[in-house]
Amino acid sequence: MNNPITIAIDAMGGDNSPDKVIEGIKLHSNTSRNVNYKIFGAKDLINPLISKFEISKDRFDLIHTENIVLGEDTALSAAKRGKDTSLWLAIDSLKNNNAQAIVSAGNTGALFLISKLNLKMIENIDKPALSALWPSKKGMNVVLDLGANIECNTKNLIDFSIMGSALHKALFPNENPIVALLNIGSEELKGKTIIKEAYQILNDKNFSLFKFKGYIEGNNIMDGDVNIIVSDGFTGNIALKTAEGTSNFIINELKSAITNSFLGKLSSIINYKNLKNFKNKLDPRLYNGAILLGLNKPVIKSHGSTDSIGFANSLKVCEQTIRGQLIDQIKVNIK
Amino acid sequence: MNNPITIAIDAMGGDNSPDKVIEGIKLHSNTSRNVNYKIFGAKDLINPLISKFEISKDRFDLIHTENIVLGEDTALSAAKRGKDTSLWLAIDSLKNNNAQAIVSAGNTGALFLISKLNLKMIENIDKPALSALWPSKKGMNVVLDLGANIECNTKNLIDFSIMGSALHKALFPNENPIVALLNIGSEELKGKTIIKEAYQILNDKNFSLFKFKGYIEGNNIMDGDVNIIVSDGFTGNIALKTAEGTSNFIINELKSAITNSFLGKLSSIINYKNLKNFKNKLDPRLYNGAILLGLNKPVIKSHGSTDSIGFANSLKVCEQTIRGQLIDQIKVNIK
Numbered sequence: 083m084n085n086p087i088t089i090a091i092d093a094m095g096g097d098n099s100p101d102k103v104i105e106g107i108k109l110h111s112n113t114s115r116n117v118n119y120k121i122f123g124a125k126d127l128i129n130p131l132i133s134k135f136e137i138s139k140d141r142f143d144l145i146h147t148e149n150i151v152l153g154e155d156t157a158l159s160a161a162k163r164g165k166d167t168s169l170w171l172a173i174d175s176l177k178n179n180n181a182q183a184i185v186s187a188g189n190t191g192a193l194f195l196i197s198k199l200n201l202k203m204i205e206n207i208d209k210p211a212l213s214a215l216w217p218s219k220k221g222m223n224v225v226l227d228l229g230a231n232i233e234c235n236t237k238n239l240i241d242f243s244i245m246g247s248a249l250h251k252a253l254f255p256n257e258n259p260i261v262a263l264l265n266i267g268s269e270e271l272k273g274k275t276i277i278k279e280a281y282q283i284l285n286d287k288n289f290s291l292f293k294f295k296g297y298i299e300g301n302n303i304m305d306g307d308v309n310i311i312v313s314d315g316f317t318g319n320i321a322l323k324t325a326e327g328t329s330n331f332i333i334n335e336l337k338s339a340i341t342n343s344f345l346g347k348l349s350s351i352i353n354y355k356n357l358k359n360f361k362n363k364l365d366p367r368l369y370n371g372a373i374l375l376g377l378n379k380p381v382i383k384s385h386g387s388t389d390s391i392g393f394a395n396s397l398k399v400c401e402q403t404i405r406g407q408l409i410d411q412i413k414v415n416i417k
Numbered sequence: 418m419n420n421p422i423t424i425a426i427d428a429m430g431g432d433n434s435p436d437k438v439i440e441g442i443k444l445h446s447n448t449s450r451n452v453n454y455k456i457f458g459a460k461d462l463i464n465p466l467i468s469k470f471e472i473s474k475d476r477f478d479l480i481h482t483e484n485i486v487l488g489e490d491t492a493l494s495a496a497k498r499g500k501d502t503s504l505w506l507a508i509d510s511l512k513n514n515n516a517q518a519i520v521s522a523g524n525t526g527a528l529f530l531i532s533k534l535n536l537k538m539i540e541n542i543d544k545p546a547l548s549a550l551w552p553s554k555k556g557m558n559v560v561l562d563l564g565a566n567i568e569c570n571t572k573n574l575i576d577f578s579i580m581g582s583a584l585h586k587a588l589f590p591n592e593n594p595i596v597a598l599l600n601i602g603s604e605e606l607k608g609k610t611i612i613k614e615a616y617q618i619l620n621d622k623n624f625s626l627f628k629f630k631g632y633i634e635g636n637n638i639m640d641g642d643v644n645i646i647v648s649d650g651f652t653g654n655i656a657l658k659t660a661e662g663t664s665n666f667i668i669n670e671l672k673s674a675i676t677n678s679f680l681g682k683l684s685s686i687i688n689y690k691n692l693k694n695f696k697n698k699l700d701p702r703l704y705n706g707a708i709l710l711g712l713n714k715p716v717i718k719s720h721g722s723t724d725s726i727g728f729a730n731s732l733k734v735c736e737q738t739i740r741g742q743l744i745d746q747i748k749v750n751i752k
Contacts, residue, residue, distance in 0.1 A: 217666075218666075219666065219669075229601055232601070232608065232609055233609070264655065266564055266567070266650075266651055266654040266655060266658075273567065273651075274567055274568070274651065299658050300654070300655045300656070300657070300658030300659030300660075300661070300662055301658040301659070301661045301662035301665070302662060303659060303662050304662050304663065304665075304666040305662075313655075315601075316601055316608075316609065316652070317651070317652060317655055319601040319635070320599065320601060320635045320648075320652055320655060320656050320659075321635070321655050321656070321659045322635070323601075323634050323635030323636040324635030324636070324638060324655075324656045324659045324660050324663075325635075325659050325660070325662075325663040326635070326636040327635055327636035327637060327638050327639050327640075327660075328639065328659075328660040328663040328664055328667075329663055329667060330636070330639075331552075331553075331554065331639040332663075332664060332667050332668070333667070334554075336671065
């Protein structure tokens with residue numbers, strides 16, 4: 083039997099909230115036992131949804147809040163908005179040990195700033211990193227940093243390797259973490275000084291948490307030979323968004339190609355199941371939930387435009403980071 | 418009637434050369450008039466191919482060379498190999514004005530170093546940039562730098578904007594160049610200092626050659642709203658290779674999805690023509706030919722593993738850069 087855990091949820095952030103949030107909780111609660119949801123938001127909006135989706139009373143607490151962080155707030159103006167927003171109070175519940183992880187589909191900058199203010203960095207980690215899941219031929223990669231830090235130093239990249247490995251282990255306990263540094267060539271000599279220095283340290287020192295596989299180029303990210311890909315936040319963000327754009331482009335081209343003629347449409351119908359499997363495998367909702375690593379509690383950002391299925395997946399990420407003892411794993415391995 | 422032009426060709430570089438090179442020349446010569454090919458390489462290997470592909474004597478000169486640059490040469494060892502390699506002599510023919518552009522499918526580092534040694538930089542340009550074509554929803558982008566410079570300063574990015582626009586104009590004379598800087602957010606405040614400084618200059622100064630559209634994120638590269646995408650060589654290389662990897666991943670997933678069952682196979686056969694159109698549109702041979710910009714002559718790198726169709730396309734790029742007066746356009750616009 084799983085230990086009981088509690089997830090704090092900002093119900094008011096993102097498109098079509100709190101509807102998708104409450105429906106997402108319902109979906110997650112159907113498959114996960116011993117999870118309590120601490121829901122922060124406007125009770126007038128949330129209570130009817132809780133009735134609609136028939137969420138059992140013993141699964142959640144609803145903490146009513148009047149104030150919310152807006153999508154257009156800067157991180158600073160969101161923090162200044164006060165300590166009574168659904169976002170602030172949800173984060174505060176972690177600080178007070180009333181919950182073990184937080185998820186929000188709202189304002190990313192606000193989530194990160196208010197989390198940093200309240201949850202503090204893990205000792206010996208200088209910078210937090212934003213990480214996400216990225217599919218490969220053989221399973222799932224963790225990629226970081228995706229934009230929390232434009233500039234990074236060598237120690238940051240080492241820390242990211244440890245934090246990314248701890249996250250991968252929490253999410254996929256049966257796999258062995260294998261780290262690579264994102265670079266523009268596979269030879270030792272290439273790349274920026276910071277990356278080359280990180281290479282030396284990762285190569286020389288023996289980390290018990292992960293194996294180090296050297297450099298990886300952009301075209302090999304999805305090969306599945308490594309499962310943790312480390313870079314500074316600028317490069318990681320460019321890589322992730324370029325992959326997104328390429329994927330959208332190809333799938334749109336494909337759609338118009340196969341529905342361009344009567345025969346094309348007919349054969350697409352025959353092939354419906356296979357194409358659906360293909361689409362499902364690439365469904366971005368499966369990978370929903372970016373994780374801010376480096377703070378004393380797991381902070382999960384759901385995509386603002388996802389739906390209830392995507393939100394349920396980010397609740398699953400919350401649960402896995404708690405049950406997989408992500409934070410303890412990081413603390414043990416950071417020296 | 419087109420003016421007569423001459424392209425210098427290193428026939429010995431890349432996989433399956435000189436076969437694909439000579440067949441590529443045949444394919445290009447079928448569609449392009451008044452182009453002369455100056456072929457550098459081993460006559461014993463090349464002459465039988467010229468007979469096989471029935472290339473007319475008045476279309477080419479063959480300059481016999483014994484020595485070649487090897488794929489595994491470093492740039493420096495390739496330069497030290499001497500002035501009698503097919504690559505060195507091909508570049509030398511540009512220096513002596515016996516040809517107006519060079520193409521090689523061989524060693525990239527060697528091509529760039531020997532070109533720099535012999536052809537010199539255009540005045541007022543500090544660093545060369547590697548550029549390539551990248552498809553978009555509406556046409557074709559020029560993206561640069563793709564790896565010639567790991568670190569760039571603000572002036573480099575301005576120069577790249579001008580050179581990329583001149584290249585786009587030479588290749589697509591009917592379109593108006595629109596430049597954007599690759600960044601991690603579309604707001605003015607985000608990104609690295611160098612990029613922000615380049616933004617200010619590009620925004621304030623009125624360039625006659627192109628319009629400036631601000632920042633672009635990785636997921637919008639293929640939208641077609643801009644057609645010249647500028648970045649430092651590290652970031653550009655990561656973006657290009659990540660796009661390649663994503664594209665390969667999706668197409669492999671698709672292949673296995675549609676051929677996973679009898680019905681799937683059947684419907685793929687019915688849909689063959691549409692899927693072929695889709696594949697053709699994404700055929701990397703169409704985009705073959707990376708252009709090193711900043712030297713006094715156009716230097717084109719064909720992919721080493723391309724075939725004769727890809728090589729013919731890089732000859733087309735050579736022809737377009739010459740006829741489109743790429744170098745003059747750069748010189749007029751660089752101050």
